[in-house]
Amino acid sequence: MIRNEPYLMRDPTAETAPAMRERVPPPADLKAATIGLLCISKERSEEFLDRVEMRLAEHGLNVLRFAKPTHTKPAPVNVIQDIVERCDVVVEGLAD
Amino acid sequence: MAEELVAIVKRECPTCELVAPVLREIAAGRRLTVYTQDDPTFPEGIADLRHDETLERSHRLKVETVPTLFRLEEGREVARAEGWHRGEWESVSGIAGLGTQLPESRPGCGALNVEPGMPERLALRFGDLALKARTIEVSDWEDPIEAAYDRGWTDGLPVVPPTDLRIARMLAGTSRKPDEVIGLIPPNLAECTVEKVAINAVMAGCRPDYFPVVLTVIEAALMPAFAMHGLLCTLHFAGPVVLVNGPVAKRIGMNWAGNALGQGNRANATIGRALQLLIRNVGGGRPQEIDRAILGNPGKYTFCFAEDETDPDWTPLSVARGFAPGASTVTLFHGEGVSGFSDQKSRTPEELTRSLAMGLWRVTHPKSASDASGGAMLVLSPNHHDIYKAEGWSRADIEAALWEALKRPASEVARGVGGVPVGVDPALGDALVDKFGRENFLLVRAGGRGGLMSAIIGGWTGQRNAKEIQVVTKEITE
Numbered sequence: 024m025i026r027n028e029p030y031l032m033r034d035p036t037a038e039t040a041p042a043m044r045e046r047v048p049p050p051a052d053l054k055a056a057t058i059g060l061l062c063i064s065k066e067r068s069e070e071f072l073d074r075v076e077m078r079l080a081e082h083g084l085n086v087l088r089f090a091k092p093t094h095t096k097p098a099p100v101n102v103i104q105d106i107v108e109r110c111d112v113v114v115e116g117l118a119d
Numbered sequence: 120m121a122e123e124l125v126a127i128v129k130r131e132c133p134t135c136e137l138v139a140p141v142l143r144e145i146a147a148g149r150r151l152t153v154y155t156q157d158d159p160t161f162p163e164g165i166a167d168l169r170h171d172e173t174l175e176r177s178h179r180l181k182v183e184t185v186p187t188l189f190r191l192e193e194g195r196e197v198a199r200a201e202g203w204h205r206g207e208w209e210s211v212s213g214i215a216g217l218g219t220q221l222p223e224s225r226p227g228c229g230a231l232n233v234e235p236g237m238p239e240r241l242a243l244r245f246g247d248l249a250l251k252a253r254t255i256e257v258s259d260w261e262d263p264i265e266a267a268y269d270r271g272w273t274d275g276l277p278v279v280p281p282t283d284l285r286i287a288r289m290l291a292g293t294s295r296k297p298d299e300v301i302g303l304i305p306p307n308l309a310e311c312t313v314e315k316v317a318i319n320a321v322m323a324g325c326r327p328d329y330f331p332v333v334l335t336v337i338e339a340a341l342m343p344a345f346a347m348h349g350l351l352c353t354l355h356f357a358g359p360v361v362l363v364n365g366p367v368a369k370r371i372g373m374n375w376a377g378n379a380l381g382q383g384n385r386a387n388a389t390i391g392r393a394l395q396l397l398i399r400n401v402g403g404g405r406p407q408e409i410d411r412a413i414l415g416n417p418g419k420y421t422f423c424f425a426e427d428e429t430d431p432d433w434t435p436l437s438v439a440r441g442f443a444p445g446a447s448t449v450t451l452f453h454g455e456g457v458s459g460f461s462d463q464k465s466r467t468p469e470e471l472t473r474s475l476a477m478g479l480w481r482v483t484h485p486k487s488a489s490d491a492s493g494g495a496m497l498v499l500s501p502n503h504h505d506i507y508k509a510e511g512w513s514r515a516d517i518e519a520a521l522w523e524a525l526k527r528p529a530s531e532v533a534r535g536v537g538g539v540p541v542g543v544d545p546a547l548g549d550a551l552v553d554k555f556g557r558e559n560f561l562l563v564r565a566g567g568r569g570g571l572m573s574a575i576i577g578g579w580t581g582q583r584n585a586k587e588i589q590v591v592t593k594e595i596t597e
Contacts, residue, residue, distance in 0.1 A: 030263055033252040033281050035272055035318040035400040037309030093587050095349030097308065 050111055057085045059110035065094040072116040124151045124212055125189040127182045130161035132228035135186045138203050141218040156231045177232040178241040184227040202227035239287035248287055272400055274420055278322035289317040292330030302341035304402035305348035306409045311401050319400055323393035328371050329386055331597050333393045336361055339451045339593040346588045349581055350453050351404040356416045357579035360454035361391050361423035364437035365447030367595055368425035375425040377567025380457050391423030416456035427565045434514040436563055440592045447595040452496050453579035463571045468507045476524035480554055482577040486532040486542040488552040493578030494559020500566035503573045518562055526551040556585045
């Protein structure tokens with residue numbers, strides 16, 4: 024198709040895409056880190072995270088537990104804030 | 120005070136031809152500028168005659184009819200007369216005894232600047248409408264439809280390229296401002312403006328007159344009770360199912376009759392698709408990414424239809440849910456796809472009710488009950504409805520009878536029964552269990568005639584969390 028004028032479209036997205044996001048570098052040593060475990064409150068999430076917590080504790084690591092009120096909705100701001108304030112790394116516990 | 124008279128005319132209009140001598144009469148004594156929309160030489164004998172070739176002057180004066188005579192003060196309109204009406208022209212011009220040879224009045228013609236599609240073109244050209252979304256330039260050697268695929272904007276089917284003119288026409292379908300934020304679209308909770316909805320509605324293939332419905336669908340999907348975030352992420356088959364009620368369905372030509380749940384109707388197809396494209400493009404909810412569906416269902420391209428409200432004995436779902444008769448609404452249900460239900464033998468309401476209950480028990484799993492089942496939308500066809508109608512049963516009667524028929528002794532569907540481990544707690548014994556949570560069971564009338572068939576649209580297992588996840592209904596405003 025040959026056109027004389029540029030063909031212009033408008034971006035249908037949230038326009039957040041092109042910026043390449045760098046991954047946060049992993050902590051060099053977990054010994055000094057606080058590890059958050061976020062339960063999404065789906066069936067058996069707790070059992071899964073209990074086991075993760077047990078394994079981490081065997082290595083002498085610091086663990087804190089958090090939970091979303093429901094798996095059907097994003098985490099509320101206060102839960103996210105709490106995790107950000109108190110943790111260095113987070114494991115999100117899915118289920119099924 | 121600088122006062123001037125301005126007239127807008129076109130030669131193509133017989134009323135403009137008629138008033139040409141009157142314009143010359145006015146020009147002889149007053150400061151008059153005549154703008155002609157088509158023929159630059161028409162009308163003759165006017166000193167200050169200008170060709171409104173771009174239609175900018177007509178657009179800025181918001182002319183709808185030619186001829187229109189304006190009186191301006193300091194460039195601002197203080198009076199206008201549309202068409203020819205002697206009294207009005209005398210009042211606007213301040214000159215008595217105008218056009219005494221002419222009839223008392225004549226209607227004018229449509230102005231060129233308001234011809235179909237032209238107001239949006241002019242609004243873009245003269246800066247009344249400034250779109251904010253970033254521009255994507257498609258090179259000479261690219262096909263715009265392929266470019267949309269390359270950028271990941273489509274659901275797998277081609278989209279209509281969202282050009283400024285198409286977006287402007289879509290935006291003309293609502294009185295809402297393009298930069299109004301209508302909510303945060305999950306999963307990324309990206310801010311979504313009316314303009315972004317319009318862009319995705321263009322891509323989906325919507326007509327501008329569907330746009331108020333599309334906007335309401337998006338708003339309904341964003342109601343916290345609907346839990347769109349969970350629905351788009353789920354492993355389960357379900358996606359949003361949109362039901363439209365009220366006069367808007369007829370006005371925009373939706374299908375509630377034969378093949379209502381199938382292909383072939385533009386409004387049904389594109390309104391549902393606009394929601395899915397918006398979730399994908401603005402929200403970032405893409406399959407095999409955060410959309411974790413194991414299998415999904417074809418309704419995740421689009422799933423939208425209208426209820427058949429042509430039978431005066433039938434209470435539409437929107438009315439049953441508390442909206443006024445005559446209100447246009449959208450109802451969003453979390454649905455997994457269509458399962459056919461054929462029963463050519465039942466002849467009484469009681470037989471058909473028992474039979475439908477058997478069909479409905481299949482949803483989610485034939486042995487799952489309300490603590491594990493999604494709900495269901497039962498789409499009752501007119502021929503099946505006739506069996507109830509003949510005995511005078513109303514919607515409420517049918518719902519109540521189905522509700523009772525759906526109760527079963529737990530012992531029939533307990534874990535292990537039939538050699539199948541799925542089921543309810545055996546400790547319940549012979550206690551009756553419900554198949555669904557009551558609020559997740561919807562009855563809708565739609566479909567063609569000629570067969571004793573209805574459709575069961577299974578719900579989402581997430582609906583078992585009734586406090587968090589609910590069916591939602593919202594009234595459509597223009």
